[in-house]
Structure formats: structure tokens, C-alpha cells
Amino acid sequence: MIEKKILKWSSVIMLFVMVATIGFLYYFPKIQQSYSVVEDLEDESTQKDDGNMKNAANPEDVVQNLESLEGKLKLELPEDVITSTVTIKSDLLTQMVYISFPTECLDYFSNYSLQGSSDYIASISYYNEDGKGVMAMQMSQLYEIEKEIKDQSVYLSFIDPHDIYDKVIVVDAGHGTGSKGGASMAGVDEAELNLEIVLKLKKLLDECDMNIGVYYTRLDEGDVSLQARAQLANAANADLFISVHNNAYTSNAWSYINGTSVLYSQSDDSEHNSQHFAEICLDHLVSTLGSNRRGLVEGDSKYIIRTAECPVALVEIGYMTNKKEFNKLISDEYQQKAAQAIYDSIMQAFEEGY
Numbered sequence: 001m002i003e004k005k006i007l008k009w010s011s012v013i014m015l016f017v018m019v020a021t022i023g024f025l026y027y028f029p030k031i032q033q034s035y036s037v038v039e040d041l042e043d044e045s046t047q048k049d050d051g052n053m054k055n056a057a058n059p060e061d062v063v064q065n066l067e068s069l070e071g072k073l074k075l076e077l078p079e080d081v082i083t084s085t086v087t088i089k090s091d092l093l094t095q096m097v098y099i100s101f102p103t104e105c106l107d108y109f110s111n112y113s114l115q116g117s118s119d120y121i122a123s124i125s126y127y128n129e130d131g132k133g134v135m136a137m138q139m140s141q142l143y144e145i146e147k148e149i150k151d152q153s154v155y156l157s158f159i160d161p162h163d164i165y166d167k168v169i170v171v172d173a174g175h176g177t178g179s180k181g182g183a184s185m186a187g188v189d190e191a192e193l194n195l196e197i198v199l200k201l202k203k204l205l206d207e208c209d210m211n212i213g214v215y216y217t218r219l220d221e222g223d224v225s226l227q228a229r230a231q232l233a234n235a236a237n238a239d240l241f242i243s244v245h246n247n248a249y250t251s252n253a254w255s256y257i258n259g260t261s262v263l264y265s266q267s268d269d270s271e272h273n274s275q276h277f278a279e280i281c282l283d284h285l286v287s288t289l290g291s292n293r294r295g296l297v298e299g300d301s302k303y304i305i306r307t308a309e310c311p312v313a314l315v316e317i318g319y320m321t322n323k324k325e326f327n328k329l330i331s332d333e334y335q336q337k338a339a340q341a342i343y344d345s346i347m348q349a350f351e352e353g354y
Helices: 002-040 190-206 226-235 274-289 323-329 332-351
Strands: 055-057 063-065 073-076 087-091 096-102 114-116 121-129 132-139 144-150 153-159 167-173 212-216 240-247 260-264 293-298 312-319
Touching: 087 144, 167 190, 167 226, 190 212, 190 240, 190 332, 240 332, 260 274, 274 293, 274 312, 274 332, 312 323, 312 332, 323 332
Parallel strands: 063 114, 167 212, 167 240, 240 312, 260 293
Antiparallel strands: 055 121, 073 114, 073 153, 087 096, 096 132, 121 132, 144 153, 260 312
């Protein structure tokens, strides 16, 4: 009798374990995929210093509107602050402006004045850090900041890049260091190749006769979140957004697959749209590099493409997993050709009215 009960309960337990195992195997890949997506689309707020902003305020409540300042913002400094100790940092990538000065003031908004215009400021906070008071302002879009310190006050002027430049573009070197290095082959990370091509493109753009404002998501080995990359293009109201990448077919294995492709936003139906810009890039890359034309690829599944509010092209220059193409990609000559092709694509797009 006892043996029958034991056998019965053993059968029940085994059935439960089998169901649980099947459920785990079914959902585990989805859990992994979900984690990968969350990691890939990390919260942009982790890129900022918002954790220190304990004393936040509504800009309209703390800025006294004075038309006489003609759009400038005047920030009064505490009496004991020596103006030469004031530092102003403008982070164009995140559109943050930080003004710091040595002070014991714990509540700036209650003791000192902000005057001028709050139209350019999305949020404003004040906090103390390492013996300094810090005013942190999140701009409503990307502005070039002109700074002046006089009469115990800081004056800031916010200038739209389009008021300085004829055209504005954002260039993105895809991926970054560490786990976000992209594809890897023979000890070379994709992030390195992308950056080398972008640095060569920068030299071409620096020498360009056209009045173009160029903003880069990164010019070193550091990493940048996907949100910050797309946000920079949108905050700058860019005329063009170019993201530079390289491809891979399988991880750590050579393949015969090779060639160049360009991703675009199929949801962009504007007159000067993403698809045509991508086609311009593909034409120049294939003709300049002599690479295999793999074609245009719908790219709205990619975060930076579907969230970009301007014509965007994500160029996949070549396959790191094709040995012949890999050897070309790591050469300065081939990288220079790729940079030249992207530069020529930008020039053609502007000639066509982008």
C-alpha cells in the first residue's frame, strides 16, 4: 500500500518536474531575448547625473522673465564666490549645461536670482557636490552656448546650430568599448573599425569648404547609449544622420558572405527621405570600394533608425567574417576610401536639397 502511494506521488512529482522543465525551456530564450533588448536599449537616464539633482525646480517658476536680457539667462553668483573659480561645462551629447562654483549655499533658488528667459530650458536643478554648488540645466534641444561672467553673474546665450551653420549633421561611430563592441574577429572589435573610419571622415569634414556643423556621438573608445545617439540627432534637428558600422555573418568563423549594405527608415515618407539618402550612400560606397552590392535594408527594427526624426542611413561597410574583406577593412587605405565615399554621399545629398 505504502509502495503504491510512494509510486503515485513519485509519478506526480516527475510529471510536475517535466512540465516545469518544458516551460522553462520554452520561456528561457524569450527571457534571454528580453534581457538583451533591455540591455541594448538601456535607460538613457543612466547616462546622466540626475541622481545628484536633489533640488529640482520648474524653470518657469525660478527664472524671472526679463525681455531686456534679449533671450539670455543671467545667473547670480553668491557674494563669496570669486568669478575666476566658476566653471561652465556644456555636454552637447546629452544637452546638459553644468555651472559649478565653490559655495556653502544649500538652496540656491531661495537665496539668489535667475533672470532672462527659460524658453531654452527643459529642466533645472541645483545640488551640492564636493564643496561646490552645481546648477544643472537640461536644454530643450541642442544649443551652442556662449558664456560670459561679469558683475558677479553668469550670462548664457543659447544659439541654435542652424543659426551658425548652413547644414547640420550627426555622425555616429557605431558601438563602443566592452560588451557593446559589436562584432569581433581575429582580435579586432567592430567598434574600433567604425571609429577609425569616422575619424578619417572627420578630417574630410574639417577641411570642407561648406559651412557644415558636425556633431559626433563619440570620437574615442568610450560607449554611448542608443538613446543618446538618436537623441543627439533629434536635439540638433539634424539635416542628416549617418551611423557607421561593419557586419558579421557568424561569430568567430570565416564565411564567404561579403559586401556592403545600407539600412534606412521605411517609415520616412518625406520628400528628402531616408531611403533615398541610403541609396546615395550605397552607390558611393560600392563604386568607391569595389565591394559587393548587398542592397538596401529596411531598418525600422533598429532603435536609432526608427526614432530618428531626420533622414538616416546606417551603413554596413563590409563583413568582418569574410577573410578577404576583413583584411581590407583593417587597412588604412580601405578605411580612407570608405570615409571618402560617405563624405561624397553627404555632399551629393546636400546638392539634391537635403
